[in-house]
Amino acid sequence: MSTITLTINGQQVTVPAGSTILKAAEKLGVFIPTLCHHPQLTAVASCRICVVEVTFKGRKKLVPACMTGAQDGMEVETESAAVVESRRTILELLLANHPQDCLTCGQNGDCRLQDYAFRYNVPGAGFSGERHAYKIEDDNPFIIRDMNKCILCGRCVRMCAEIQGDGVIDFAHRGFNTKISTAMDLPLSKSECVFCGNCAAVCPVGALQEKGLRSSARTWEVKKVKTICPYCGTGCSIELNVKDGRVVGVTSCDGEVNGPALCVKGRFGYGFIHHPDRLTTPLIKKNGRFVEASWEETISLVAEKLTGIKNDHGPDALAVLSSARCTNEENYLLQKFTRAVLGTNNIDHCARL
Amino acid sequence: MTNSIDEIAGADFILAIGTNTTETHPVIALQVKKAVRQGAKLAVIDPRVTKLAELADYHLQLNPGTDCALLNGLANVIIAEELWDKDFVAHRTEDFASFRQWVSGYTPQYVERVTGIPADVIYKLAREYAGAENAAILYTMGLTQHISGTANVHAVANLAMLCGQVGKKHSGVNPLRGQNNVQGACDMGALPDVLTGYQKVTSDEVRAKFARAWKVDTLPASAGLTVGEMMAGTQKGCIKAMYIVGENPVLSDANAGDVKEALQKLDFLVVQDIFLTETARLADVVLPAASFAEKEGTFTNTERRVQKVRKAIAPMGRARADWEIICLLAGAMGYTMNYQSPAEIMDEIASLTPSYGGISHARLEKGSLQWPCPNKDHPGTPVLHKEKFVRGRGKFHRAEYIPPQELPDQEYPLLLCTGRRLYHYHTGTMTLRTGALEKYYPGEYLDVNPIDARKWKLTPGCRVRVISRRGEVELVVRITDTIPPGMVFTSFHFPEVPINNLTNPAQDPIAKIPELKVCSVRLELL
Known part of the structure; x- marks a missing residue:
């Protein structure tokens, strides 16, 4: 593959032909702010916050780093006076x-506009x-x-x-009136929107x-734990956002299967975790009503009953339904329990439903 | 899936049969949409006008339950017009001669009469599939939940082998599995006839290996009962006790009224779950389990990808992870299960399961692995059957069309089909308790075609009683032409609409899958 060597802030870097200046800067660990750019989406270079000053073939100009191809011999300055002035003007506007x-604002602490206003010391609007x-x-x-x-x-979009x-x-x-809109400017709930929330994620x-x-949480209060969505068989990676021992939300990360995308269930279907209906204690039915019990009492009762039935009627009088919701390790143990402890092959799960 | 999810976008032709992908597997559907944007042809075979069908170049609204005839009809044209992959068939398959002979009866004209799909569409689709460089077939329960479920899947496999569309990228036979770890539960041997990695319980050698590892003298040698057979056994009094973990058969199984009755006959029922489900209410003992967010472990997705599940919070109250509960119970029954962590359990799985042989939690921390992954250095297998099939040569199975067991008649004139909605999941245990999904989609409807609505004098929003030979439910009518005339559709997500009280428990003789997609009903206006 052919390569290109350019200089960014005085440091040389070699990248594959076709790379943008932004890519080359990333390779060097040089930060360039972006707003409209997203690595998985088409580049449009509309926000211009990523402008850098390029000297090439004797000419010097400001170009958007996300869209401009790196060229052999380019000299790039990412924080020159002209660049900073340009970025500050964009932020003021x-x-x-x-x-x-x-x-x-719920996004406080995880907002690019806020980050860049801080970085370039733009305290507020320079224009009125x-x-x-x-x-x-707010109707959904x-x-x-x-x-x-x-x-x-x-x-x-x-x-x-x-x-x-x-x-x-x-x-x-057009112009100042430009806005992001559904067809006929209807609310999302009246449009074809399926509430995957992938727009909010980006x-x-x-x-x-x-x-x-x-x-429910400031952005800096949450710990993110990467795991796998509990719904369908696609296996999307999700991040559980945890605050004070509670899952307060789900965000997408760059999942191996799903990239940045999730669906409405994966992103917004986490509320069951802390639902008041969750079972929190073993229950034994006594006279037709469930009574709270200790683990010791419950486990010995189950063991005694299963053993009794096995002894009286043989192991094949017992049957176990495992769960497509549980982990591999749990399914493995349950079939091991069924076969090695109960002594029957009567184990199945809902693969057919 | 023989192939991987991200390969779908690279296919030139996608045949989606019996899958409402945009609602049931929304993120996989993104790959289908991407393929279409990049110019791939999409054929959707589904009686309903799904969102996927709206994107399709071909939408075949076949008569419900006639999939097998249609697939055989495609094969018939491909053979008759000499469009098949002769090299692949000669070197990779067997029983082609007999396949060619029995499939010759499925002429497009005969198939048109059975399926309602015009013969010229069958010709066109057959030519497109056979002519595609890379063609992927996707299917879901629309294909399998029939008394002919196994034949339907065989017909899909026959078609793919006939055209050499398996064993290479962007192609294959790809069932999209419905639950987060249904693939894993099968892989782990939570099935009556196999141990882990589909090792047969009937094999002396296999049982000896597991008995040694598990330190028991013997293991049961004959295949056990499937869910449906367990319920029948319970009715007959042969099954005396059940231990049900994380399942809700009272709502999810066909002819659910009988399932409830069966469970009530048990001498002893233990249910382990995160909620007091409709099934748990019938139990003698309920064991509180931890949710996915409260434990470590792995799930295996539909493309055989094993991924790490991580604990984010502590279990609720005194709930415990399912694996810990099973260990406690085994201990109380005199069998020591002493594991420090799920990672240790996975090591035991790997030692007994060739396809998981190279999988460990330590490796999964660095990234997922697709089985077969036989050893620690193996990178995993995105595409199955590349050089050869597991059994050697791919077998053309005889897959004859059999009509659904119960079709509409004078007394029950409409066909009921059930499925899922985007905003809900299975029996609603989770999605009806999220504070969000159930607010947006709070109740269920019966989808009815406008022609039938006129016939039965139904108006939008009216209530009807839906009655089958097995049970009845009340539903609100939604009139929509996404449903063909003669069919009504609803989901099984809502406990107040236990639609499986109506569905037909007739089973496929091999897979024992019930015919949840077709039964006949009548309506009474309330």
């Missing part, structure tokens, strides 16, 4: 029409002018959609079209927030 409600006053869309149990916070990066493959949302109107600001997660 964005903040001129962005609610400054970070104190109560008209502001949007869209109604916050999954996603809060606040278009006042939208920076029009279009990540959600591309996610819905390119990964989810549904194309439920797109840019509508929103770099607080315009699209997972309702449960963002209202």
Whole structure:
């Protein structure tokens, strides 16, 4: 494969031909801010926050790093005075029409706009002018959609079209009135939206927030534990967001099977974990009613009953249903228990249902 | 699946049969949609107009339960027009001559009469499938939940072998499995006739190996009972006690009314679950289990990928992980199961299961592995049957069409089909308790075609009693032309609509799968 060698902030780096400046910078560990860029989506270079100063063939100019191909002999400056000035202006323009409600915003602490405003010391809007006053869309149990916070990066649009493959949302109107909209500007709940929440997962600001997660924990309070979704057989990776010993939400990570995508059940179907109906103690039925019991009492009762029936009627009078919901290790142990301890092959599960 | 999920997007042709992929496997459906965007042809065989069907180049709304005839019809055309992969058939398969002979009866004209699919569509589809460079077949319970379920799957396999569409990337025979670890539960031998990795209980050698490892004198030698047979055995009084872990047969099994009656006849029923399910309510003893978020272990997905499940929180109250409960119970019955962790259990699985031989929790921490993974250095197997089939040559099985056991008649004039909805899952035990999904999709409907609605004088939102020979439920009517005339459809997610009280427990003779997709019903307006 042919390669390209360029210089970024005085350091040489060699990358495969066709790489962008952003890719080359990543290889060096040099940070370049991005908003509209997402590694799994088409590059559109619309936000321009990733501009870098490139000197090439005697010419010097600002180019978007996410879209510009690296060339042999390029010299790139990622934080030159011109770059910083340009980024600050972009941030001032964005903040001129962005609610400054970070104190109560659920995305606080995990917001690119906030990060870059801090990094480039942009305390607020450098410009004053008209502001949007869209109604916050809150009529579904999954996603809060606040278009006042939208920076029009279009990540959600591309996610819905390119990964989810549904194309439920797109840019509508022109100029200052441009907004991300469903067909006929209906709420998501009245559109073809299937609430996978993949748009919210890639929103770099607080315009699209997972309702449960963002209202129950600050972003820095959660510990993320990567595991596998408990629903269908696809095996998507999910991150359980845990605060004070409680699962308060699910986020997607770059799963081996699912990449950044999840479905509505995987992303929003976690509430059963802490549901008050959860069984928390062994129960023994006495006179037709369940009575709480200790593990010792319960296990000895079960052992005694199963042993008794096995002795009186033979092992094949016993039957076990295992579970497609349990782990491999548990299914293994249960069939071992059935065969080695109970002494029967009467074990099955719901593979046929 | 013979192949992997991410290969679907690279197929040139996708034949999706009996799978409502966008609702039941939404993330796998993303791969199908991607393939279509990249120019692949998609054929959907399904009586209903699913979202997937809307994306398809060909949507074959066949008569329910006639899949086998249709698949044989495709093979018939492919052979008659000499479009089959002669090299693959000659070197990789057996019994082609007999296949060719019996499939010759499935002429497109005959198949049109059986399936309702016009002969010219059968010709076109057959040519497209045979002509594709890489063609993948996807299927789900729409194909298998029939008394002819095994024949249907054989017909799929025959078609793939006929065209050499197996054993290479972006092709294959790909059942999309419905539950997080249904593949793993099968792999682990939670089945009446096999131990782990499908090692037969009837083999003396296999039993001797496991008996040695488990330190017992003997292991039972004859195959045990399947779910349906257990319930029948309970009715007859042969089964006296059951231990049910993480299942809700009172709602999920066919002819569920009889299942409930059977469980009530038991001398002793233990249910281990995370909720007091409809089944658990019948138990003598209920054992509280930890949810997936509260334990370590592994799940194996539909593409045979073994992945690590990690503990995020402590079990609720005094609940315990299922593996710990099983160890306690074994101990109380005089058999020591002493494991420090699920990782140790996996080591034992690997030592007894060739296809899991190279799998350990330590390796899975670095990334998942697809079985077969026979040793520690093996990278796993994304595509099965590359050089040869497990049995050597791929066998063309005789797969004759048999109509569903119970079809509409004068007394029960409509066909009831059941399935899943996007927002819910199985018997609703989890999804009806999320604080979100059940708010958005709070109740169930009976989907009815407008023609039938006029015939039975139904209006949107009216309530009807749906009655089969086995039971009845009440449902709200939703009129939609996504359902063909003569069919009604609903899900089995809602306890207040125990639709499986109506379904037909008639089984496929080999797989013992009940015919959940077809039974006949009548409606009464309430």
